[in-house]
Amino acid sequence: MPRHSNSLVESHTVAEIDLSAFRSNVLALRERVDKSIFLAVIKTNAYGHGIVPIAMEAVKAGANRLGVTTVEEGALLRESGIHVPIHVLSTITTDQADDLVYYHLIASISSERTAKAISTSAVKQNRDAIVHLKINTGLHRFGIEPEQAIDFCHLTYHLPNLYWEGIYTHFSNADEGDWDTTEDQFHLFCETVKTLEGKGFYFSLKHVGASTIAIERKDMHLDMVRPGIALFGYQPDIRQKKLISLKPVMKLKTELVHIRLLPANSKVGYGGDYITNDIENIAILPIGHGDGYKRRLSNNGYVLVRGQRVKIVGTIALDQTFINVTNIPGVQEGDEVILIGNQGSEQISARDVANWINSNVDEVLASLMNRIRRIYIS
Numbered sequence: 001m002p003r004h005s006n007s008l009v010e011s012h013t014v015a016e017i018d019l020s021a022f023r024s025n026v027l028a029l030r031e032r033v034d035k036s037i038f039l040a041v042i043k044t045n046a047y048g049h050g051i052v053p054i055a056m057e058a059v060k061a062g063a064n065r066l067g068v069t070t071v072e073e074g075a076l077l078r079e080s081g082i083h084v085p086i087h088v089l090s091t092i093t094t095d096q097a098d099d100l101v102y103y104h105l106i107a108s109i110s111s112e113r114t115a116k117a118i119s120t121s122a123v124k125q126n127r128d129a130i131v132h133l134k135i136n137t138g139l140h141r142f143g144i145e146p147e148q149a150i151d152f153c154h155l156t157y158h159l160p161n162l163y164w165e166g167i168y169t170h171f172s173n174a175d176e177g178d179w180d181t182t183e184d185q186f187h188l189f190c191e192t193v194k195t196l197e198g199k200g201f202y203f204s205l206k207h208v209g210a211s212t213i214a215i216e217r218k219d220m221h222l223d224m225v226r227p228g229i230a231l232f233g234y235q236p237d238i239r240q241k242k243l244i245s246l247k248p249v250m251k252l253k254t255e256l257v258h259i260r261l262l263p264a265n266s267k268v269g270y271g272g273d274y275i276t277n278d279i280e281n282i283a284i285l286p287i288g289h290g291d292g293y294k295r296r297l298s299n300n301g302y303v304l305v306r307g308q309r310v311k312i313v314g315t316i317a318l319d320q321t322f323i324n325v326t327n328i329p330g331v332q333e334g335d336e337v338i339l340i341g342n343q344g345s346e347q348i349s350a351r352d353v354a355n356w357i358n359s360n361v362d363e364v365l366a367s368l369m370n371r372i373r374r375i376y377i378s
C-alpha cells in the first residue's frame with residue numbers, strides 16, 4: 001500500500017538557496033548603481049535558484065523592477081502576487097500578445113509584427129501596453145538596426161494603446177572586458193536615441209547595462225541597469241576585477257548512497273570510461289545529467305566529501321555519478337557530499353565547475369532541473 005504522498009521522504013539532493021546572501025548581493029549592487037532604476041534579471045528560473053521566492057526577495061531588498069525572458073515566467077510572477085513592473089527581455093510570439101497585455105508585462109519590441117499584435121491586444125482589452133524598443137548594436141540577436149530605427153518608429157510609434165516607455169540595447173562583448181567594442185556599441189546606441197528624438201520619437205528610460213556594466217561602468221548606467229548573474233554571487237567573467245563583494249547564493253548537495261570496493265582494473269560506469277588503478281573505493285551519488293549536473297563533468301571534476309576534494313570518475317549517467325573515495329578515511333554511506341559550496345575549509349564554486357567544463361556560471365546554475373528540491377534559508 002503506498003503511503004499518502006505528503007508523507008514521502010524527500011531526496012537528499014538539494015539546492016540550498018541562501019536568501020541573506022542574495023539580499024546582500026542586491027544591496028551591494030544597488031549601492032554601486034546609485035540613482036538608476038534597478039531591474040533585477042531573474043530569467044531562466046532565476047538562473048536556477050527558483051523564480052518566485054527569488055522575485056519576492058528581490059523586491060523586498062529594493063529591486064524596482066524584474067526581468068524575465070518568457071511570458072510564462074512573467075505570468076507566474078503575477079499569479080504569485082508580484083506587482084512591480086516586469087519586463088520580458090526576449091521576444092514574444094504574436095499569439096502571446098493577449099497574455100502579455102493581460103498580465104501587464106512590459107514587452108521588448110524588435111519587429112513591426114510584434115508591435116502590431118500587442119497594440120491590437122491592448123485595444124481589445126482596453127488598456128495601454130508598456131513597451132521598450134530594442135536596438136541591435138552588435139549582438140545580432142533581437143533589435144532593430146540603428147539605420148532602420150526612424151522608419152520603424154514611423155510605422156509603429158503611433159500605434160494605438162502602446163506606451164513607448166523605453167529604449168535599450170544589450171552589449172555583445174562587455175563581459176570579456178572588450179571596452180573598444182562596447183564603447184562603440186554604446187555610442188551607436190546613444191546616437192540612435194538622439195536621432196530618434198530629433199524626429200520626435202521620445203523614450204523616457206534608456207538602458208544598456210547588465211551585471212558587468214552595473215559593476216564597472218557608472219558612465220553607462222543611464223536610467224536603468226539590468227544585473228542578472230551578479231545577484232546570485234558571481235561576476236560574469238573570471239578575469240574581471242573584484243570591485244564588489246558578492247556572495248554565492250546556491251549550495252548544491254547530495255549524499256553518498258552506495259560504496260563499492262573494487263579490485264584493480266575494474267571498469268566503472270557506461271562504456272567503462274574509468275578503470276581502477278588499484279583496489280579502489282568507488283562511491284555513487286544520486287544525481288546525474290538528468291538533474292542538469294553536466295555530463296561533461298565525466299572523469300573531469302570534483303566534489304567534497306568529509307572536507308576533502310574527491311574526483312568524479314567514469315561517465316555521468318542520467319541519475320548517477322561515480323566518485324573515487326579511496327583516500328577518504330572513515331567514508332561511509334550517508335555521508336554528505338557537496339557539489340557546489342563549502343565543506344570544512346574546502347570550497348567548490350559554480351565558477352570551478354564552469355571552468356572544468358569550459359562553460360560559464362550561468363550554464364552551470366541555470367541547468368539545474370526543477371526536480372532538485374530548493375530549500376530557502378535566511
Ligand SMILES: *Cc1c(COP(=O)(O)O)cnc(C)c1O
Pocket residue numbers: 041043089170209210211212226227228229230236
Ligand atoms: C540576461 C540579460 C541581462 C542580465 O545579464 P547578466 O550578464 O546576467 O547580468 C540583462 N539584459 C538582458 C537583455 C538580458 O538578456
